[in-house]
Amino acid sequence: MTGGQHDDRTTIRLVRADPTGDDRDALVAFLSGEEFPFHVRRTISAGDAAAAVDSGSFRDDDHDTSWLEHSDLGRIGIVRLEDLGDPVPLFDLRIAGRFRGQGLGLPALRAVTDHVFRTMPDVTRCEGQTREDNTAMRRVFVRAGWVKEAHYREAWPVEGARPVASVGYGVLRRDWEQGTTTPVPWDDDALTRAD
Numbered sequence: 740m741t742g743g744q745h746d747d748r749t750t751i752r753l754v755r756a757d758p759t760g761d762d763r764d765a766l767v768a769f770l771s772g773e774e775f776p777f778h779v780r781r782t783i784s785a786g787d788a789a790a791a792v793d794s795g796s797f798r799d800d801d802h803d804t805s806w807l808e809h810s811d812l813g814r815i816g817i818v819r820l821e822d823l824g825d826p827v828p829l830f831d832l833r834i835a836g837r838f839r840g841q842g843l844g845l846p847a848l849r850a851v852t853d854h855v856f857r858t859m860p861d862v863t864r865c866e867g868q869t870r871e872d873n874t875a876m877r878r879v880f881v882r883a884g885w886v887k888e889a890h891y892r893e894a895w896p897v898e899g900a901r902p903v904a905s906v907g908y909g910v911l912r913r914d915w916e917q918g919t920t921t922p923v924p925w926d927d928d929a930l931t932r933a934d
């Protein structure tokens with residue numbers, strides 16, 4: 740399926756989850772009921788999902804988790820913000836399998852970006868990483884105006900296969916505010932040109 744089946748009127752909002760309270764069972768069911776082919780762990784057993792959720796790591800000083808609520812479709816996935824104790828947060832976005840490939844990635848990432856910059860006034864940039872073969876996520880990053888900042892070759896271990904690259908994207912608050920895109924200065928040749 741190609742993207743774009745949901746138009747610009749699509750609205751997705753983040754609804755904060757209560758991972759060790761009301762949302763515990765739904766979160767465990769989501770994590771253990773879906774496949775995540777581009778994560779280090781493609782599947783998560785119900786026991787492991789419960790242990791991870793019950794450990795508090797979906798909402799603690801460094802993490803916060805929200806449901807992605809679509810205006811028509813309801814709950815379509817989750818986003819877990821990470822490294823919240825650092826100046827630069829990261830995120831892990833997971834749309835449920837039945838909603839993938841329908842053009843929801845872009846509005847979902849936009850909702851995440853808006854949430855980060857609107858609710859965290861001290862945050863000046865946000866980062867995301869994905870596997871080089873996660874084409875859908877990489878296209879979503881580019882479409883959303885995030886900029887590729889790193890390509891870590893052979894950095895992502897794959898069980899039973901050669902490692903793949905990990906690709907890093909970032910967005911600056913000022914670009915988000917102004918609708919601009921600040922490129923990465925890649926040209927290291929200039930450093931040695933005078934030699």
Ligand SMILES: CC(C)(COP(=O)(O)OP(=O)(O)OC[C@H]1O[C@@H](n2cnc3c(N)ncnc32)[C@H](O)[C@@H]1OP(=O)(O)O)[C@@H](O)C(=O)NCCC(=O)NCCS
Nearest residue numbers: 741742832833834839840841842843844845874875876878
């Ligand atoms: C990655 C993810 C968020 C993308 O969202 P999505 O709603 O499935 O993607 P979309 O339908 O919006 O498609 C985005 C683009 O990728 C393309 N695409 C979608 N699925 C694809 C696939 N399986 N292979 C190649 N391209 C694909 C679309 O054609 C679209 O391209 P376009 O921008 O040129 O139109 C979603 O698939 C997901 O949650 N996957 C599992 C978890 C994951 O990998 N998360 C990323 C970790 S940060």
